[in-house]
Amino acid sequence: MIWYPYTQMKNMKTPYQIVKAEGVYLYTKDKKLIDSVSSWWSAIHGYNHPEINDAIISQIHRFSHVMLGGLTHEPAQRLSAKLSEWLPGSLDYCFFSDSGSVAVEVALKMALQYFINRGDSRRIMTLALEHAYHGDTFRAMEAGDDEDYHFILKACGKNENIIHIPTSINALGKAFAEYGERLNCFIVEPLLQCAGGMRIYGVDFLTRARELCDKYGVLLIFDEVATGFGRTGNRFVADIVTPDILILGKALTAGYTGHAVTVANEKVFKGFCDDDPSHALMHGPTFMGNALACTAALKSIELFERDDYLAKIKRIEEIARESMRNFSARGVKEVRVIGGCICIECESAEVTRGFQDFAFDNGVFSRPFLKYIYAMPPYIITEGELLKIINVMQRWFA
Numbered sequence: 170m171i172w173y174p175y176t177q178m179k180n181m182k183t184p185y186q187i188v189k190a191e192g193v194y195l196y197t198k199d200k201k202l203i204d205s206v207s208s209w210w211s212a213i214h215g216y217n218h219p220e221i222n223d224a225i226i227s228q229i230h231r232f233s234h235v236m237l238g239g240l241t242h243e244p245a246q247r248l249s250a251k252l253s254e255w256l257p258g259s260l261d262y263c264f265f266s267d268s269g270s271v272a273v274e275v276a277l278k279m280a281l282q283y284f285i286n287r288g289d290s291r292r293i294m295t296l297a298l299e300h301a302y303h304g305d306t307f308r309a310m311e312a313g314d315d316e317d318y319h320f321i322l323k324a325c326g327k328n329e330n331i332i333h334i335p336t337s338i339n340a341l342g343k344a345f346a347e348y349g350e351r352l353n354c355f356i357v358e359p360l361l362q363c364a365g366g367m368r369i370y371g372v373d374f375l376t377r378a379r380e381l382c383d384k385y386g387v388l389l390i391f392d393e394v395a396t397g398f399g400r401t402g403n404r405f406v407a408d409i410v411t412p413d414i415l416i417l418g419k420a421l422t423a424g425y426t427g428h429a430v431t432v433a434n435e436k437v438f439k440g441f442c443d444d445d446p447s448h449a450l451m452h453g454p455t456f457m458g459n460a461l462a463c464t465a466a467l468k469s470i471e472l473f474e475r476d477d478y479l480a481k482i483k484r485i486e487e488i489a490r491e492s493m494r495n496f497s498a499r500g501v502k503e504v505r506v507i508g509g510c511i512c513i514e515c516e517s518a519e520v521t522r523g524f525q526d527f528a529f530d531n532g533v534f535s536r537p538f539l540k541y542i543y544a545m546p547p548y549i550i551t552e553g554e555l556l557k558i559i560n561v562m563q564r565w566f567a
């Protein structure tokens with residue numbers, strides 16, 4: 170049987186059986202649902218996109234996968250070239266992996282080894298944010314800060330080498346003053362902390378973080394697995410403040426297949442690239458650079474640019490802001506909108522109970538978590554479809 174995620178299997182609600190997906194719609198045998206969460210924020214072009222389908226199918230006829238150990242191929246080469254050209258600064262060195270969590274592990278390992286390669290073994294600490302979520306593998310869980318997901322870590326005791334701070338400039342200054350000489354990196358979900366509760370914070374925090382990282386020689390890592398490819402209204406937050414290492418996943422492959430990339434800048438890459446074999450990055454997921462994933466990513470980026478997705482996201486944000494402007498109701502603590510993300514923070518998790526079925530009955534698939542009811546729709550959504558999602562979210566409180 171399937172063991173489902175984040176779920177007590179004993180009394181799990183039967184999942185909806187999907188038989189087809191197309192555009193923004195998921196289909197059960199007898200129902201058509203707007204997917205308001207883009208399959209965990211990945212399906213930015215919706216489902217069954219003819220151009221992405223065609224690209225993948227023609228790659229399948231060449232080959233689906235060959236390993237990157239000792240071999241290479243055009244889809245991976247073209248994707249790394251495209252990302253190098255597309256991403257800001259010298260973020261040019263692409264290490265592929267199979268999921269966002271693994272890409273986070275790679276980034277954390279890179280940051281640690283960067284200093285070890287220089288003979289600096291003092292820098293074994295990581296700075297991270299309160300309410301952070303970076304994935305479910307072990308080091309990613311430790312960099313994360315959410316007991317609701319990772320209470321199991323308590324059994325191992327707190328890792329004293331990972332410090333969590335709130336998104337306050339004051340706390341940032343204090344943390345660098347105290348730990349600056351021992352940190353190898355500061356990892357953040359920039360501007361928008363997603364799984365930790367769709368929490369939005371300011372660019373000024375990131376600008377200050379960049380300054381302090383430069384001052385103390387610490388690597389700045391942006392985990393844009395969730396925020397990348399437009400979710401905050403920016404193509405990448407890295408376009409505003411440039412990190413040393415950037416992590417992309419989810420929408421990278423438009424929801425077609427799991428893949429991620431850890432992109433390092435020249436300074437980081439040079440910290441590995443020398444005559445000493447022991448300075449190599451010792452990592453190599455079997456499916457890194459998978460040809461189908463790279464093909465989907467290339468086509469997805471092409472559509473993103475060609476069809477001006479940033480304008481689409483801006484429109485989503487405008488509609489959401491306008492519709493939510495005067496919304497308040499019993500049980501609602503706060504409404505937050507940024508780019509293609511709309512979140513209603515409820516007074517308690519109790520308030521969200523039953524919302525998924527209510528949304529389903531009204532033609533929308535939603536997956537609230539903790540005390541958050543939110544939407545992160547595919548960017549191809551029409552105004553009418555978006556208003557329908559927002560209407561369902563608001564009517565729940567009526």
Ligand SMILES: Cc1ncc(COP(=O)(O)O)c(C=O)c1O
Nearest residue numbers: 268269270302303304392394395
């Ligand atoms: C910011 C962030 N980092 C990492 C991950 C983990 O990605 P994956 O589920 O592909 O392992 C997620 C997943 O939600 C995420 O939101």
